[in-house]
Amino acid sequence: MKGARGKGAARNTAEALRPADDRKVGKRKALVDQSSIRKAKKERRAMKDPNKPKRPPSAFFVFLEEFRATFKKENPNVKAVSAVGKAAGEKWKSLSEDEKAPYEAKAAKRKADYEKQMNAYNRKQETAANGEESEKSKSEVNDEDDEASGEEGQQQPDDEEEEEEEEDEDDD
DNA sequence: GCCCTGATTGTTCAA
DNA sequence: TTGAACAATCAGGGC
Known part of the structure; x- marks a missing residue:
């Protein structure tokens, strides 16, 4: 970042x-x-939340990633992001639906990925919340003798969602 | 030195 | 339904 x-x-x-x-x-x-x-x-x-998955790029942003590289090559002197953005916007509008299709496909894929990640993230959040709650009730029961026990108890299930998507590049 | 701005489009989410 | 926020990028400028 x-x-x-x-x-x-x-x-x-x-x-x-x-x-x-x-x-x-x-x-x-x-x-x-x-x-x-x-x-x-x-x-x-x-x-x-820094752990929250970032929003997936739209088709335009997928296109933009590629466009930036091309633009840089063709205009090595132009560093302004505004120039790239503008050029990309114009180019994007000039693209036909057919030409946009692969970018939209990629964006859809990323979106699916994002949804998966969000699922895992939400689950984690719920688990954490539940853990906190049970932790709370536990502490209510324990009241004052817990001090030494520490927080080891709330080990989150962490990466049960290995995210093994492995990008099967299917575009053309 | 850190933080924000600009420029673009599309998508998502909250009100 | 509508509109704000945010996703990437990075040089340059403000404080």
């Missing part, structure tokens, strides 16, 4: 629907004005 991710632009989905020229006008300033929003976002990110 690169740590700070630029969710700034994407957050303006409504704005994103507007012409680019509209959008680039003092965007950052406006956002800086919304410091409270930023704060909230920060808090949200802070409390976000």
Whole structure:
């Protein structure tokens, strides 16, 4: 992970629907004005579970991954992500349904994978919650003599979901 | 030095 | 139903 991710632009989905020229006008300033929003976002990110599976890329993002490599090769001097994003967006729109199909297939696959991971994640969460609850009731029973017992008891079932998907590259 | 921004589209989730 | 958030990327700029 690169740590700070630029969710700034994407957050303006409504704005994103507007012409680019509209959008680039003092965007950052406006956002800086919304410091409270930023704060909230920060808090949200802070409390976000790092173990939670990341959202799967959409077909466009799958395409973008590939496009970036190509774009870099063809434009080694252009480093701005905004340029890549713009170019990718234009190219994406120019693609036919047929050309988009493989990316959509990949995205679907990733999505399926994501759902699996989410399942496992949710199960883990439930198990943890249950463990906590039983732990709570246990401590209610034990009341005051547990101090020494430690937390070894709540060993989570961890990786029962080995995620052995192994990417069977089926595209064309 | 750390954190945020920009630029894009599609998907997901919450209200 | 609608709209916000987030997924990747990384140079550059602000504080």
